[in-house]
Amino acid sequence: MSAEIREVLVVGAGLMGSGIAQVAAQGGFQVTLVDTGEEVLARGLARIEDSLTRLVRSGRLGEVAAADARARIGTTTDLVEAARGADLVIEAIVEDLDAKQALFAKLGDSCRPDVVLATNTSQFQISRIAEPCERPERVIGVHFSNPPPLMTLVEVILGDHTSEAALEVTREFLAACDREIVLCRKDVPGFISNRLSTALCMEAARLVDEGIATPEDVDKVARLMYGHKMGPIATLDLAGLDTALRVSTALSEHYGGDRFTPPPILAQLVEQSRYGNKSGAGFYENGSSQLAV
Numbered sequence: 001m002s003a004e005i006r007e008v009l010v011v012g013a014g015l016m017g018s019g020i021a022q023v024a025a026q027g028g029f030q031v032t033l034v035d036t037g038e039e040v041l042a043r044g045l046a047r048i049e050d051s052l053t054r055l056v057r058s059g060r061l062g063e064v065a066a067a068d069a070r071a072r073i074g075t076t077t078d079l080v081e082a083a084r085g086a087d088l089v090i091e092a093i094v095e096d097l098d099a100k101q102a103l104f105a106k107l108g109d110s111c112r113p114d115v116v117l118a119t120n121t122s123q124f125q126i127s128r129i130a131e132p133c134e135r136p137e138r139v140i141g142v143h144f145s146n147p148p149p150l151m152t153l154v155e156v157i158l159g160d161h162t163s164e165a166a167l168e169v170t171r172e173f174l175a176a177c178d179r180e181i182v183l184c185r186k187d188v189p190g191f192i193s194n195r196l197s198t199a200l201c202m203e204a205a206r207l208v209d210e211g212i213a214t215p216e217d218v219d220k221v222a223r224l225m226y227g228h229k230m231g232p233i234a235t236l237d238l239a240g241l242d243t244a245l246r247v248s249t250a251l252s253e254h255y256g257g258d259r260f261t262p263p264p265i266l267a268q269l270v271e272q273s274r275y276g277n278k279s280g281a282g283f284y285e286n287g288s289s290q291l292a293v
């Protein structure tokens with residue numbers, strides 16, 4: 001397994017893919033960002049531009065470093081061509097197992113056999129995503145937190161077949177990006193973070209759904225009583241309610257019981273195209289915070 005990483009391919013230019021591409025570029029890597037169309041790639045680049053501008057404005061990043069990072073990011077819709085030159089791939093497409101498996105089959109065919117294939121899935125088992133790959137030992141979970149440019153923790157998940165060599169390459173890459181890691185040692189749905197957070201967030205959404213409290217008051221309890229940076233309802237709006245619905249539904253189906261079951265309000269908001277901050281409204285009317293998404 002090659003530890004020599006120069007070219008990083010990020011597949012999916014949405015909330016997470018654009019942020020991960022930015023983090024890798026700030027870490028000094030050449031990055032190619034792939035998505036299905038030019039319009040969505042342009043939105044991803046605009047998100048990166050906005051984030052770099054904010055980082056410079058708040059003094060967290062120098063102007064030269066921002067310009068360098070910007071210059072290291074290219075985009076394309078040609079996955080196969082981009083995969084040929086990649087030294088590391090990070091997948092950040094929609095949270096749908098069939099879509100991820102179809103992508104990993106293509107990546108398995110197009111990338112060099114020594115290239116580590118990482119998935120940013122929120123909860124699917126890494127071994128399931130790796131099923132169509134001939135060499136599942138190179139597939140690993142690399143679960144960034146949202147928003148990736150500000151959140152330094154990355155959860156690394158070992159699939160049933162993930163090799164030590166793939167873990168080592170991943171560690172080196174994340175260290176170069178200045179990221180802290182926690183290791184999920186068993187390939188369980190939801191890993192560490194989303195088994196914790198989905199239970200909390202679905203209970204928070206249930207309190208709103210049942211008319212027991214407003215989103216503001218639920219979030220106030222989390223912030224002022226438990227010292228969380230953001231309340232769970234604001235975090236749902238940040239993560240995207242469409243993604244949160246997919247994640248909670250899948251976890252609920254896997255584990256059974258009530259702890260991860262999404263209350264009806266989540267599907268209702270998604271049906272109304274209220275996806276959270278990324279669409280301008282979710283539980284909250286005009287975006288829950290000043291966070292750029």
Ligand SMILES: CCCCCCCCCCCCC[C@H](O)CC(=O)SCCNC(=O)CCNC(=O)[C@H](O)C(C)(C)COP(=O)(O)OP(=O)(O)OC[C@H]1O[C@@H](n2cnc3c(N)ncnc32)[C@H](O)[C@@H]1OP(=O)(O)O
Binds near residue numbers: 244
């Ligand atoms: C409680 C747990 C909830 C978990 C939800 C899970 C729900 C169920 C499943 C959901 C789906 C998948 C979830 C996924 O798999 C896992 C996740 O990633 S969940 C989300 C995790 N993230 C969080 O919980 C975020 C919590 N928030 C924070 O930690 C902080 O608010 C912050 C984001 C780090 C910001 O911290 P501060 O610096 O303290 O914040 P300030 O408000 O003071 O400053 C903001 C500052 O930052 C600038 N800014 C905003 N966005 C960006 C950006 N993208 N890039 C660069 N800069 C940005 C902003 O402009 C401000 O700048 P300033 O005005 O100060 O110049």
Ligand SMILES: NC(=O)c1ccc[n+]([C@@H]2O[C@H](COP(=O)([O-])OP(=O)(O)OC[C@H]3O[C@@H](n4cnc5c(N)ncnc54)[C@H](O)[C@@H]3O)[C@@H](O)[C@H]2O)c1
Binds near residue numbers: 011012040092120
């Ligand atoms: N939103 C969060 O807070 C968060 C945090 C951590 C992990 N994740 C996970 O990251 C992944 C992406 O989530 P997101 O919030 O960025 O979603 P998003 O909807 O913002 O972006 C997904 C992107 O993938 C693209 N896409 C879909 N199929 C594709 C394909 N076959 N090839 C290339 N591009 C394709 C879409 O066009 C879209 O731009 C999901 O697996 C999600 O569970 C999300």
